[in-house]
Amino acid sequence: MALYAKIAAMKRILIVKTTSMGDVIHALPVVEDILRHVPDAHIDWLVEASFADIPRLHPRVQQVFTVALRRWRKQWWRRQTWQEIAAAKRAVGAQRYDAILDLQGLVKSAVIACWADGPRHGYDRQSIREPMASFAYQHRYAISYRQHAVLRMRKLAAMALGYALPDDLPAYGLTAEVQPARQAAFLALHATSRDSKLWPEARWVALGQHYAAQGLQMWLPWAGNHERARAERIALQVPNALVLPKWSLQQLASHMTQARFAVGVDTGLSHLAAALDLPVVAIYTDTEPAFTGVAGGHRAPAINLGGKGQVPEVAQITTAIAAMPGGIFARD
Known part of the structure; x- marks a missing residue:
């Protein structure tokens, strides 16, 4: 009592x-x-x-x-x-x-x-x-x-x-105004705060080409001009890739929910994708994800790959996505 x-x-x-x-x-x-x-x-x-x-x-x-x-x-x-x-x-x-x-x-x-x-x-x-x-x-x-x-x-x-700690996976509780889906797509969250956290552009291109062959459009968000330039360089080499407009965080969140899944570097947007119940593969090249990596919720999984001094291969990403439960390629 x-x-x-x-x-x-x-x-x-x-x-x-x-x-x-x-x-x-x-x-x-x-x-x-x-x-x-x-x-x-x-x-x-x-x-x-x-x-x-x-x-x-x-x-x-x-x-x-x-x-x-x-x-x-x-x-x-x-x-x-x-x-x-x-x-x-x-x-x-x-x-x-x-x-x-x-x-x-x-x-x-x-x-x-x-x-x-x-x-x-x-x-x-x-x-x-x-x-x-x-x-x-x-x-x-x-x-x-x-x-x-x-x-x-x-x-x-x-x-x-004074309550008992829940023993379930975290629930984030976010809501975003959902926009109509343009077409089947995945999010490529390529931008981050430090160059040491970036994933090589050539691997983003290879990833985009891999999923373009399966009918998935690559969506590339950006904030600063240097991020936009990187997104445009990647998009030039990936069939049907889309460089998104410069949206506010709320606008971006409403469109993120339409993607099938997200692949992202160590950036806040990778965490946001997980909080919006998107399956996420997060790429770490300069930090260790054990204590601050992307945490999947109770509705969608998150997989953290890499670590300090590591640069995950494209095949590691695609294998992790293919192994995710829930049929992410079958979403309407």
């Missing part, structure tokens, strides 16, 4: 997870876990403005507060910066929360979590990358690093709110 009373009392909850895209997506299953145990919970989110579209895609996230920490640090002397900080603090502090969950676990996230009114929950000093952050929390939890980030955050929320 005492445990039930604790869960029932947690009606208004603030999640603090600011960056980056993949990390914000990894936190989404926490929303689903909370709603499973507190169906009428009011859940708000505090996030970096450039990633605010991610929690906004979840229909049960009520209010999304935004910060611009990266820009503020570079322009700290400007009056406008201090006005924006003051406005953000007022907005976040305008209501009382039953629980504030700092899923980021950094000094910067701990500081902005203090803007909110309510008990703060976070990792203890031994479970956090920046131990100083733990001093900001009234409630601290020991949660091992030796597990995937999705599981770590789900554990933190369960311990903070």
